[in-house]
Amino acid sequence: MVQVSAETGAGRSGDPIRSVVIVGGGTAGWMTAALMAKRLEGLGVAITLVESSSIGTIGVGEATTPAIRDYFREAGLDEAAVMRASHATIKLGIAFDGWAGEGSRFFHPFGLYGTPSNGVAFHQYWLKLRAGGDLRPIDDYCLATQLAYADRFLPPPRPAPDYAFFDWAVHFDAGLYARYLAEVAMARGVRHVDARVRAVTRDPQSGHIAAIDTEEAGAIRGDLFVDCSGFRSLLLGQALGEPFIDWTDLLPCDRAAAIPCAHAPGGGFEPYTRSTALAAGWQWRIPLQHRVGNGYVYASRHISDDEAVATLIGRLEGEALAEPNLIRFTAGHRRQFWSGNCVAIGLSAGFLEPLESTSITLIHSGIERLLQLFPDRHFDPALAADYNRISTLEYERVRDFLLLHYWGNKRANEPLWQGCRDTPLPDKLAHKIRMFTSRGRMVRYEWDSFQDPSWLSLFAGLGLLPERWDPLADFFTPDQISGAFDRIREKIAEGVASASTHRDYAAAHFAAASQGNSRA
Structure with missing residues (x-):
């Protein structure tokens, strides 16, 4: 545990922030440092990042959502350069294998389906045709999904009809990504201190953090402290004692085993993440240019660590490139994300399992929110209150989206999955399901x-799926709807045919200079 002592001293009301201390590196710390250095440029704010090279990082946040490319733009990063440096590939969405029963597959794309008409959503017409016997999957009406299944990519057309509108995210090596951001941040003036935090000093009057005491660099003072120390939550959790809200009753998995491996001989890299349901959880597959990321997210009460690792090893497509990395976690978040002069970003704030690749999105939104509500040294409690309100809502919304995957599963004769179907749902999620x-x-x-x-x-x-559709969809006859649907599928097929393979597109636009195996 981090020791806490008391020290006097406080800033005057209305004084601008002059120093920010980020505790912890990795993805969260360096994303915070790089974006803050960009946005606070010219304001006279000194930014220091403190991390210990003797303490490892989780390093498995390899899949993202399209918001990552917003971060690239906001942080002033060259997208292609980031992708080359991190051996990245394109991600059009996530394929879910086995979640709706053995042998099943569906796709969550970063794109739209079909085209609305006469003020009625596309899926209402799809439901109407389905009731009439046309059982084509909704996947057929999304260009992003069809590109993914064909292992192809093309830049999203702009402007585009809804069925052709999509966005894309990236898969990257988290260790290489953090290293690239560190170079960018330090080039922008961020001070990097390699040291281990051994104590936290607090102001006895305000309770704010006054300084961190390190073994190698002594005391480091600051006005604003950003906790990016991972699951340890050195500042917010340990020093400030902010309690943790546990959601294990809703999201049952509490462990992960991760192992990178080589690509299968002659294999390629698909432009999507794969999530495969297994007896005690699910497996991720994330293809990078130089290797494949693999992990088994599981519930420890249904399988042992050794069994989980053995299962994952048995499912690798190529040679393992590192020893298994075992991660223990609890789904949930700190009651407050911002307390006094300390804001937690990333795992120190909370954790929602990687099922929909939201960890880095939550890092980005946390940094953005802090910059939008950036305080002075008075630290008006209203700013923290709004930050905490919004952050709590965001975590709850993501939690509910993840919970739907588990609750709605169709797997048979497996205790974990049966228990998930029996989980009482939060009111807002239950209402959302009921309305659909x-x-x-x-x-x-x-x-x-x-x-x-x-x-x-x-x-x-x-x-x-509902048995009924919006009555306004009856404006068109089934034949009229079928004709329009045929044309959409034809246009999507033309788009797929005109696209490059994912491998060819990557080679032309962001191939890594070296594709040797990375163990980061």
Whole structure:
């Protein structure tokens, strides 16, 4: 445990922040440092990042959502340069294998389905045709999904009809990505201190953090402290004692085993993440240019660590490139994300398992929110209160989206999955499901990270479909709808045919200079 002592001293009300101390490196720390250095440029704010090279990072946050490319732009990064440096590949979405029963597959794309007409959503017409016997999957009406299945990519057309509108994210080597960001941040003036934190000093009057005491560099003072120390949560959790809200009753997995491996001989790298349901959890597969990331996320009460590792090793497509990395976690978040003059970003703030690649998205949104509510040394409590309100909502919305995957599963004769189907749902998620299964009505809440197409992909993929459709869809006859649907599929097929293979596109635009195996 980090020791806490008391020290006097406080800034005057209204004084601008002059120093920011980031505790912890890795993805969260260096993303924070690089973006802050860009946005606070010219304001006279000194930024120091303290991390210990003797303490490892989790390093398995290798899949992202399209928001990562917003981060690249906001942080002033060259997208192609980041992708080359991190041996990245393109991600068009996630394929879910076995979640709707053995042998099943559905796809969550970063794109839209079909085209609305006459003020009625596309999926309402799809539901109408389905009731009439046309059982083509909704996947057929999304260009991003079809490109992914064909291992192809083309730049998203702009402007584009809805069925051709999509975005894309990236897979990258998390260790190489953090290393690249560190170089960028330090070139922008961020001071890097390689030291281990041994104590935290607090102001006895305000309770704010006054300084961190390190073994190698002594005391490091600051106005604002950003906790990026990972699961240890050295500042917010340990020093400030902020309690943790545990969501294990809703999200049952509490362990992960991760092993990188070589690509299969002659294999390529698909432009999507794969999530495969297994007896005690699920396996991720993330193809990079130089290797494949693999992990088994599981519930420890249904399988031992040794069994989980053996299962994962048995499913690797190529030679293992590192020893298994075992990770223990608890789903949930700190009650407050911002307390006094300390804001937690990343794992120190909370953790939601990597099922939908939201960890880095939550890092980005946390940094953005801090910059939007950036305090002075008075630290008006209203700023922290709004930060905490929004962050809590965001985590709850993501939690509910993840929970739908588990609750809606169709796997048979497996205790974990049966227990998930029996899980009592939070009220807002239950209402969202009830409205869709009643008549295909989509419900949106404040700070929903995932929009209607994402929810639709899950509802359709898991077979959570209504028997009725919007009566306004009856404006068109089944024959008229079928004709329009035929044309959409034809246009999508033309788009896929005109696209490059993912491998060829990567080679032309962001191939890594060296593709030797990385163990980062």
